Amino acid sequence: MQLALRDRFSLLVQREVGRLLGPVWIPAAAAFMRWRHGWRIVDAGAARREFARLRREPQAPLLVCANHLTMVDSFLIAIALGSPWWYVSHFSALPWNTPERDNFSRTWWLRVATYVMKCIPVERGGDRREVGRTLERFIYMLGRGDVGLIFPEGGRSRSGRIDPEAATYGVGRVVKSLPGCRVLCVYLRGEGQAAYSDAPARGERFHVLFASLEPKTEHAGMRGSLAITRQILARLAALETRWFDARQ
């Protein structure tokens, strides 16, 4: 599908507005997370180095896939992969993401925040053409060298654990549309996070595990998309096992 000129233009405008305001909103959002909520990522160093390494290899698009427990995961994961000031000077590394429209359209300031934070809202369960158009917009920005973030389970993990059977085809469709696309699987979880919630508890300390892969499939169509999503979910499930094993 060829993305309409109007869509391409609006995405590039959104990106530039976010970038120009980045020196204000990125440190402010990180400070809000750190000082207002006390959230801290305690072992981000290795993940940030791997992310920076993958970013230095510009030959193919990069997609981040992660587990999903709260509505602020996108920002927490971004901070786990790069410092606020690094994103100010490497704005293309700040991942695009596709939050549920209903969750972030209630107030004007949430709409502004999601706009500058490189969000392309999607109405889950909405008109399939509109969902497809959202995915095409997301793919377009990754094809231009920006990073994207998707949750392969399609929503927050209701059981609190990765569910390989919850695989959606969108992630696979993105990967298939971008030849050579690399995937950085990120497992982020707070020490006190037992289940999904709207937001983590105050003072939560997060740990991050990661693994990179380049999913492949011999199948075409949706079967291929599903196979790719399942490979990613299997890797995330392995990271989850490591996370829990380390805490026994």
Next chain:
Amino acid sequence: MTEKEAFETVVKILTPHAKNPAALASAKMDTNILDDLKVNSARLVDVVLAFEDAFDIEIADEEVDSVNTVGDCVRLILAKAS
């Protein structure tokens, strides 16, 4: 394959995923799969894969974007199977 045969098979495939059995029982070509039958959008992939197996066709990701109603499924399947 006739439109009626395709319709009946589509409804049969949708049956385990539909959370509104009343709407399923009275399903027509313009019945919306997500809104009327209350099929979980995340499970649409299972439905499409079942279509592929049942009709021996291959459906591209982009083609799923045009599927909202039972009739959309029937028309897509008939176009692919012909």
